[in-house]
Amino acid sequence: MSRKEQIERTATALFKTKGYSATSMRDLATALGIEAASIYSHIKSKEEILQRVCFRMAQEFFEAIDAAEEAGGSATDRLKRAIAAHVQVLTHNKEASAVFLHEWRHLSEPLLGTYLALRDKYEARFREIIRAGVKNGEFAVPDEKFAALTILSGLNWTHTWYKPEGKMTPAEIAENLSEMLLNGLSTKKQALHDTYSHLNTI
Amino acid sequence: MSRKEQIERTATALFKTKGYSATSMRDLATALGIEAASIYSHIKSKEEILQRVCFRMAQEFFEAIDAAEEAGGSATDRLKRAIAAHVQVLTHNKEASAVFLHEWRHLSEPLLGTYLALRDKYEARFREIIRAGVKNGEFAVPDEKFAALTILSGLNWTHTWYKPEGKMTPAEIAENLSEMLLNGLSTKKQALHDTYSHLNTI
DNA sequence: CCTACCGATCGGTAGG
């Protein structure tokens, strides 16, 4: 691991626990065992580290969903695979994911705009799968955008409690999330879905 | 509105958009149209503002779930009402909720510990409802703690996109969230729930 | 609520 990568990893961990603004270059230097000034031999600025982390993670999420959608299949299949892919990226990059999800607002323009556009593009991928599923009758949702955001927020909380040594593997977490989000908690379909459960009982 | 309340509200909005650490007392003073030193006539420290916001919101959430559970009913009824109560608090206190959810880590001990204990107690209320529903067959979940966290994360994302002038009212948002979380996206029950959908078709 | 100011710390640079 190069010194630059080491700086980035250490900074990512600090950004996650203390937040970007509350992490000083002296904090980072101490964690690395060097002087603050020495960090600047490897990076240009504090924000450069944040930029690298945010855009590397954006790339990881896109590559993961690309792979997940490539195999095609039903909307249900694609959504399950997209969920699994997202959870894989989250759990394999716990610290960087937290920074990506919570510290992006400290990016300055024009990169802040680029980041937000990427995030919207990524959310649109989930919206598209949901739209396809609604169209062919696999899904029933109140609102496609609303559904996509609720799903992603359910996934994104994972990084706050996931522990590699915990009892659930990333694959099991993904499976449980798919189960909860696709089928819900209820043992019986109700309310809006009464139409469908009624058909089922005929 | 007293000056102290005015300071708290203005600070809350700044904490939400810039983050606690990145918001300076000079930023706050400028937003209020006074000098930074003058703020200290009304409050003791920057952290005091954060403390007041976090613990006031904790109280709001507890009062809301207390009222939601008081009416009793099935686990489904109670969960729906708890969801609606949570969303009401979130939407009526958009900025303060964001601070409560994201800036609490800047609290220092011993209040940080108190905060975390309260949050766990609140999550336990949702876990309890879920446990009751699993016990009497209303719900089927992979894991109770996991289910409670997934539900709460789905709810907590609301503050990032909710706009009072938007097309959905808080009550509609709550209804849509209940629908999604209780019944899921799928028009048919699958996987783990096959047991139940099978019984339904007999 | 202001002026005047404090010591501490910030991100970052110069020069080696």
Added chain:
DNA sequence: CCTACCGATCGGTAGG
């Protein structure tokens, strides 16, 4: 990678 240091800004206080 370090020493030495920069101007700017931080949260907060004294005294009115």
